[in-house]
Every structure is written in structure tokens, then in C-alpha cells.
Amino acid sequence: MIAKIDSLLDRITMYRLVLYVLIALIGMGAVLAYFHLLPFSPVTLLASTALLVVICWAMNTVFAFVFEVPTNIESATITALILALIIDPGQSPITFQFLGWSAILAMSSKYILAIYKKHIFNPAAIAVVITAFALNESASWWVGTASMAPVVIIGGVLIARKLRQLDMTIIFCAVALVVVSIFTVLQGKPIVTELKQLLLLSPLFFFAFIMLTEPLTAPPTKNLRWIYAIIVGILFVPQIHFGSFYLTPELALVIGNVFAYLVSPKQKVVLKLSRKIKMGPGLLDFVFKPSQKLSFAPGQYMEFTLSHPHADSRGIAATLPWLHRQPRITYIWVCVFTIKGAVLKMLCMQQMGKQK
Template sequence: MRTLSDFLNSVTMYRLMIYFLAALTALGAVFGALGVVSYAPTEILGHAVLFVFFCVLINTALAHVWRIAPNKESPVITGLILSLILEPVFSLVGTALIFVISLIAIASKYVLTVRKSHVLNPAAFGALASSFVFGHTASWWVGIGVFLPAILIGGFLVLMKMRRFRMVGVFLFVLTALFFIDSVFFSGAGVLVALSFVGALAWSPFILFFASVMLIEPLTSPGTEKNTLLYAGFVAAIFFILQKFGGGISYLIELSLLSGNIFAKVIEPGFRQLLTLAEKEKITEDIYSFLFVTDRSFAFLPGQYLIYTLPHKHPDNRGERRYFTIASSPAEQKILLTTKIIDKSSSFKHVLRAMWPGGTIAASHVGGDFILPHTLSDKLVFIAGGIGITPFRSMVRHLLDKGESRDIILLYGARTDGDIIFKDVFAEAGIKVGLKTIFVLSEETRENANYRHGMIDAARIEAEVPDFRERIFYVSGPEPMVRSVQKMLSDIGVPMRRIRRDYFPGYEERPQKNRA
């Protein structure tokens, strides 16, 4: 599992999705050679190459027209999806058809927007247009039984990377529940027959591919967990309604997803805008802060994140799009991005570090549920490891801005005193809003009112937080540290429902033994 975690931390979800879809395409070519699918390997591969080529070409051209930097990975994903759900047509007429479908799919990202954020899943929109305009309905040929093992493996990796298991689980639960109820109570089927039917539906490669590839697409689905679950249930319900009352329409899954995309924008409007770098500061040996100004204000809650896109030459496996917590508070008006950058960091981070004031980066899609509870009387413990302090900086600054006192103990783990950031904010909060801060240093023996030597372990929790069973814990930092602290808290009797997690993939240069 450690090796798997290392792999997932080394690649962005977009790059992982490309690997997954490319593997399915290659597997389809193998099945074609073996006669398992009814298309020749050259048809399958040629179909995929043309879709990817046209999607990338059109995306580059439209980005130039709209005067925005193109994302290189998104059109590749769109092209691969379209090639896997539309029947291969490898001919002159088929090539023209592929071009037009690619044009419609990619153009939807630029034309059908709300606050410069695209609304509809481009692959689903392209497939729907193919049905309406050309009568070329998606066959979803990737959804036949022989692809099931590959879809299960690839889908598991994608969902693990994106942490969308609950979202897909809700979709499958609502879908199967509705079909089961309809089969038993309205269609007269026996319980065993109905269970067999919904079981086959839930394990259908077609449904699993749709759920693990298209349903979860981050820019056309909500960013908070509550809303993602509502969205998943909505898409499942629309699918059932169209299947039941749609008169046998052949594009019901595409229509269901697009309806869900619109629903997502209603409950959680997105945006996209360029942020302009105002200040850059190196605040420790390897931690940098970037302060950006916005074109227009947008709402977010302390502890939430933004999706940043920074196109650059020769991106590595971690790509051009990253998630970063907003370290500033809503009242500060500017967006503070603070991150760790070392020699082994991604190409994205190296380009970010080289940026000078006046440079721009695209930001979109506020999301995340790592936020303060609504009940002011809840007693809290913040546990931060390294750069995991950023969401707590946003929360604490927010409390200062509002003059709102809460019962909070902050345990901040670092190697040395020189690795600690945002001391001024936490010191001010200690005076004005009652924040108690304990710095736990693994490589310094300093011991006084605010400093401890060692690790954030069970003994430390019990010593510093005697009423820990009454508190809600917020844990943020490198993934191994977060998982270790979560287990430790559970072992000493903290219920899982009282533990909130926010981890930072990729920060594993110093393992947990030095952090917590």
C-alpha cells in the first residue's frame, strides 16, 4: 500500500486518468486482435489517435482565440473518452465526423460557461451532439464484460487518488435502490430477480466506467462533499427517470450527466479567473508564500482550496493543474498560496517559484470540507505537520478578523523552530481570541510554555489536551502523518466522527517518525 501511495502521490489525477484511458484503449486493441471485440486494432488505435489529435488541436486554437493558456491534459482525456464510447469509424467520412464531434465537445468548454467556468462535461456533450446531429449514438463499447477487471483496477486508483468513493457509492446506491423498488413494487418482479438485476447493473463495466471516469470530473461537479453526494444522487435519479419514462432514448446516460452538471452549477456556482502575483516571499529554507490579487472577489470558507492551472513547457507527471489550500482569510481580499518547494518538487512548483510580481496563474473551483464547525461552542484541536499549517492559518486569521473566540488548541509539529511559519498570526490569536499554541519540535530540545521536544503522539495529546475526548480534531499535513495521527487518535478513544482530515500528497521527504 505504501508503494501504491507513493505512485499516486507522484502523479496528478489528470495524468492518472490519461494512463487509465490509454490502458483501456491499448487493451481494446489487444481484444480486437484476439477477436474479442468486433473492431480491428488499427480501427481502435486510429480512432483514438484522431480524437486526441483533433481535441488537442481545437483546444489549442480556441484557447488562442479566447486568449487563455490551454491546458494540455484536459483535451487528451476528452479525446480518449470519446474514442472509448463512440463506435470506431475509421474512414474519410468517419474522420470528418470525428473532427466535428471533437469541435463540438471542446467548444462547449469555451462557449457554454458560467463566470468563465465550463458547465458541461465535454465528452458527454460531444457524445450527445453526435446522437442528435449525426445519429451516431454512443455504443459505449468499452462497457462490455471483458473490460471489467481493467475498469475495476483503474477506477479504484482514480477514486483513491480523488477520494471520491463515497460519491460513486451514493450514485450506485441510489441507482440500484430506485431500480429495485421499481422492479419489486411496480413491475411485479420477485425479490431475487430484482436483486439479480440491480447486482448486474451495479457491476456493469458500462456503469462503473461512467461513474469512475465521467461522473467524478472535478470541474463539472461540486467541490464540497455534501454537494457531491447530492449531485451523485441527482444523476442516478435522472438516469432512472429517463430509463423509465424516456421512451427508449439511446443517449440517456449522457443526458443524465449533463443534467447533473447543470444541477451542480446551480447548487455550487463555479468560476475561473486569472490571479496576478503581487508579492513573493521565501519564508523558510524551502517554504514560499505567493500573494495574489483577484480580478473580482469570490466567496470561500477558511480551510477550502482552489484549483490552480499553470501551463508551462515540459510538465512532469504531476502536470499543469494543482490543488492548494487558500492560506488567507476571506476578509484579507488577496489570495495567499504557501507551499513547500524543494529540488525534487514538481515542474509546476518550479515554474511557480520562478514567477515574478505581475505574473498570472489561473484559479477556479473553490472546494473542500475542511472548515470550521458552525457551532461556536465546539471545542477543537488543530494538529498540523509541516506545510499542513496553511488551512489553520486561514481559519485563525478569520477568527481574528471577526473577533470570534473559540476554544482551540493548536499542536504544530516541525523539525526546528526555523521551520515554523505564521508565528505572528498564532501569537496574535493567543492574545485576542484565546488560541493555545504548542510547537512540537522533533530536532530541537527546547522546552517552555509554547515549545515541546518530541513528537505529536498519544502521550503528547493526553498531556496537552486532557479533555481530548470532548473535542473535534482537525489534522492536516503529509498523508503518512495524517493517517498515522488518525490511527493514534482512534486508538486512544477519539471517535472517527470527531476527526477531520486534510492531507497534502507528495510531502514525504521527512516521514512520519519526525513529524508526529
């Protein structure tokens, strides 16, 4: 059974899987809202979601044009859907303003709050952190309800399985449960009630499976991911505060993102097409020259984004491993094939190394 699930997951990209899960959550939210199980109407939820998607798409397109980088519409849509699930749907001009600014800030953070063209913070998290301080408007995390939990857990487990990060999510949840239990005992409160609230009435699982596991803002190695999960798990607990200042889930994640960057800085490299070689019918070798010299170790990976107008269900990004040790990379060769004469898809890294 697990082998079949893994086989199905291997046929879909990480971006597309997350996108499908988030769409399912929005759909479930609309159904629950229709039956008055959520404090808003399905129309306001869908309208707010559409607004966020449009703004995120527009801002992402503008910034991609200004910074001359390829766009990833799936990434922008994922950010919009996450915002729709953690911010109450717009029911007044103020809430619509909150939604609009959160979308603008989320997309801006991917390009402006970046080092070596790689964003540091989870876009949705940093957006609601900024709005909390600047607009005094905070995320409600309405997705963290008992009625939404089944879809969150099922979809989340699939995502964590796809990313091979179930261990990190389990450690995060375990740490949060332990810390809450300790605070509950020290405060003399009923532990069952507090744990029930954490498991069923908080965004614990959505946060763990959707937010924490984002590969671009999490550490790349197992040991660092475990430390990352422990740090964020401790800070996630609502009882932790500094005077009158209480931590929130989004702030906990932003602090964790800072740790992740400090221990494992990442960079974005723009590849310029140097030449292409026809290897056979429908088979091409594209040779790219990186915008800067690269150093790497075996086991590391690169995520390639190849923007083209006829992308299929597997998207425009592919993750490829470094196959051998090479101190410096001058050219990168990528094997590309066509599907039905139109769709380009990266298959494998055929050759890497210094060209003379």
C-alpha cells in the same frame, strides 16, 4: 497496504492518474480487439484515438489562444480518450465525421458553454448529447463490456480513492441497482438477468469512476455530492423514459451537471503576476493579483494551473486549500521551487490576504 497505495497516489496528480487509467483502457481495448473480443480492429481503435487526440489538442490550443487562458494538454487528452472509449472507432466517413465533431464540440464547450470562465458540463458528455440531437449519432459506450470491467474497476477505484469520492460512486451504483430492480419487478422481468446486464454489459462502472467524479463539474461538498449521485443514478437507468424519449448516460450526466452548478457555482480567475521575490537558492515567491475579488470560506480550495514548458510527471496544476477566513482577497502569494534547475512546481500557498 491501503496506506502504501495512498502514498503512491499522493505522488501523482489527479490529471495524470486519470490519463494513465484511460491509456490502460485503450490498450486493453486494442488487445481485446486483436483477439476479436470487440467488434472492431485494434488499428481502427488506435487510429480513431489518435484522431481524437489531435483534434482535441488543436481545438484546445486555438480556444486557449483566443480566450487568453493557459492550456492544459492533459485535460484535452483525457477528454479525447474518454470520447475514444464511448464512441465506436471510425470505420466509415460518417463515423469519422462523428468522431471529429464530438472532439470539436467537447473542446468548444469548455470555453463557450461556460459561466465566469468555468465550464458547466462534462465536455465528453455534452459533446455526444449535442451530436445525438444534431447529427443523430449517439455514443455506444463500448467500454461497458464484461471483458473491460476488471481494468475499469481497478483503475476507477484508484481514481475515486485519489479524489476521496468512493462514497459518491458507491451511492450512484447503489441507486442505479435499486431503481433497475424496482423497474424489473414492476415489469415482471427476471431480476438476475437485468442486474447482470447492468453490472457487466453497461458503462455503469466507467461512468461512475471516470465521468461522475470529474471535480470541475461535480459539487464540492459531501452532502451535495450524495444528492448529485442520487439524481444521476436515477436518471442513468435505461428504463426511465418520457413517452418515446429515453434518457442516456450522457444526458443523465449533463442534467446532473446543471444541478451541480446551480447548488455550487464555480469560477475561473486569471492571476496576473505582480512581482516575484527570491527567498533563497532555487526558492521563489510569486505574488499574483486576481482578475476579480474573491470571497471564500475555510475548507474551500483553489486549483492553480501554472503553464510552463518543462512540466514533470506531476503536471502543471496543483490544488491548494484556503487556510483561514478572509472576506476579500486582493493578492495571492504562491511559493514556487525549482527541480533540477528547470521544472517549476507550486508547493504551497504561503500567504493570503489583503495587501495595503
